[in-house]
Amino acid sequence: MWNTKLTKLLGIEYPIIQGAMAYLSEANLVSAMCHAGATGVIATGGLQVDAVREQIRKAKDMIDKPFGVNLMLQSPNKDDIAQLVCDEKVAFVTIGAGNPVPYFEPLQAHGIKCIPVVPSVKLARRVQDKGADALVIEGMEAGGHDGKLTTMALMENVLPEIEIPVVAAGGIVDGRGIAAALVMGASGVQMGSRFLLAEECILHPNAKQAIIQAVDTDSTVTGFSRNDSVRGLKNKWSEAYLAKEYSGAPEEELMAMARGTNWKGAIEGDTENGFVLVGMSLNRLNRIQPVQEIIDELVTETEERLALAGGLLK
Ligand SMILES: Cc1cc2nc3c(=O)[nH]c(=O)nc-3n(C[C@H](O)[C@H](O)[C@H](O)COP(=O)(O)O)c2cc1C
Missing domain, CATH: 3.20.20.70 (Aldolase class I)
Known part of the structure; x- marks a missing residue:
């Protein structure tokens, strides 16, 4: 205590x-x-x-x-x-x-x-x-x-x-x-x-494994340029989103692209098309306990x- x-x-x-x-x-x-x-x-x-x-x-x-x-x-x-x-x-x-x-x-x-x-x-x-x-x-x-x-x-x-x-x-x-x-x-x-x-934690097993495999440089943040930062694991979806964000895509397009991606990553376990939200200190996250x-x-x-x-x- x-x-x-x-x-x-x-x-x-x-x-x-x-x-x-x-x-x-x-x-x-x-x-x-x-x-x-x-x-x-x-x-x-x-x-x-x-x-x-x-x-x-x-x-x-x-x-x-x-x-x-x-x-x-x-x-x-x-x-x-x-x-x-x-x-x-x-x-x-x-x-x-x-x-x-x-x-x-x-x-x-x-x-x-x-x-x-x-x-x-x-x-x-x-x-x-x-x-x-x-x-x-x-x-x-x-x-x-x-x-x-x-x-x-x-x-x-x-x-x-x-x-x-x-x-x-x-x-x-x-x-x-x-x-x-x-x-x-x-x-x-x-x-x-x-x-x-x-x-x-009910996080999908695919997402848990993605976090276990990830290292420090796998962390990324979307929405930083729009004051709407969301941090998670770099993947196919985040790379596509960031390309659009920094090419000046309209707000509505970005919002539509982000909609539902937390659920897709966390609950459906789609670690490429969803966004697995997790922080930067990834190397220490290496086992389920x-x-x-x-x-x-x-x-x-x-x-x-x-x-x-x-x-x-x-
Ligand atoms: C998957 C995930 C979902 C989160 N959802 C919320 C939320 O709904 N409301 C909130 O206030 N914070 C939310 N947070 C922030 C956490 O409550 C907490 O402050 C944060 O995870 C601390 O940083 P760490 O991830 O490095 O431990 C979320 C964080 C994660 C990783």
């Missing part, structure tokens, strides 16, 4: 959050995270309210520990999901892709902790001033949608400015990364890519690294 602002805020043993992963982070994965002493976030992207309710109730049946739900502010049903989260009184929400501030008061009135994902110091200060319970900074190393700063630059810029717990995300896949974030002053980490290879084993390994590695860090002062 560790002691950080985030473990205290959420009442968890280890300050490790399995971040929301569209179509993939459902009740089974989240409950495995909670059983192992960390926590997880149920993804809501692309889901109807009933489907989210089903996942929340399933998770509650499996665990009696705090877990979160992701509120995606560009989703058309965001307000219905916020209401559902209030009715179900989940422990916390991570909030991304829009202005989270109007949601703080109603969610907090139901005892729900609000943890927005922010891309800059300016927004970190704003959500802190407006009463966020914690915040996530997510660097461009992360799998899925991301911004334009690296995790290291975000930590350097944001951590000295912010009092509430800061959770670092993006490119952290092992205990080295966790220890580095904690030593820099983060109160915890959010990780996605490492848990894609969990036995409990149960969540409990992953957390045990992360905890041991982090403790070893922190002990080594202490030794540097002798």
Whole structure:
């Protein structure tokens, strides 16, 4: 059991959050995270309210520990999901892709902790001033949608400015990364890519194998020139998309080309015509393990690294 602002805020043993992963982070994965002493976030992207309710109730049946739900502010049903989260009184929400501030008061009135994902110091200060319970900074190393700063630059810029717990995300896949974030002053980490290879993760086996085979240089980002970056594995589809993106193809054509590719990669297992979303730290993602084993390994590695860090002062 560790002691950080985030473990205290959420009442968890280890300050490790399995971040929301569209179509993939459902009740089974989240409950495995909670059983192992960390926590997880149920993804809501692309889901109807009933489907989210089903996942929340399933998770509650499996665990009696705090877990979160992701509120995606560009989703058309965001307000219905916020209401559902209030009715179900989940422990916390991570909030991304829009202005989270109007949601703080109603969610907090139901005892729900609000943890927005922010891309800059300016927004970190704003959500802190407006009463966020914690915040996530997510660097461009992360799998899925991301911004334009690296995790290291975000930590350097944001951590000295912010009092509430800061959770670092993006490119952290092992205990080295966790220890580095904690030593820099983060109160915890959010990780996605490492848990894609969990036995409990429903990612298609083809996509799991593609991640296992991949190395650092296989990472690519689409949409960077349009401020709509999405990181995943380089493949036939991403090469074709990037050729169009940088030849100035119209927005609608690019959007049509991208539509459905996450589902195709993650659920249908089409690793050439779909887009397998995963972060940059690929070399360490090399085997499928149960969540409990992953957390045990992360905890041991982090403790070893922190002990080594202490030794540097002798
Ligand atoms: C496959 C995949 C899907 C994701 N979907 C979402 C999502 O729906 N909502 C969200 O806020 N973040 C999403 N993320 C970001 C993760 O929650 C997390 O912040 C990120 O994976 C951390 O970086 P890492 O991949 O290097 O561990 C996704 C990430 C991945 C890899």
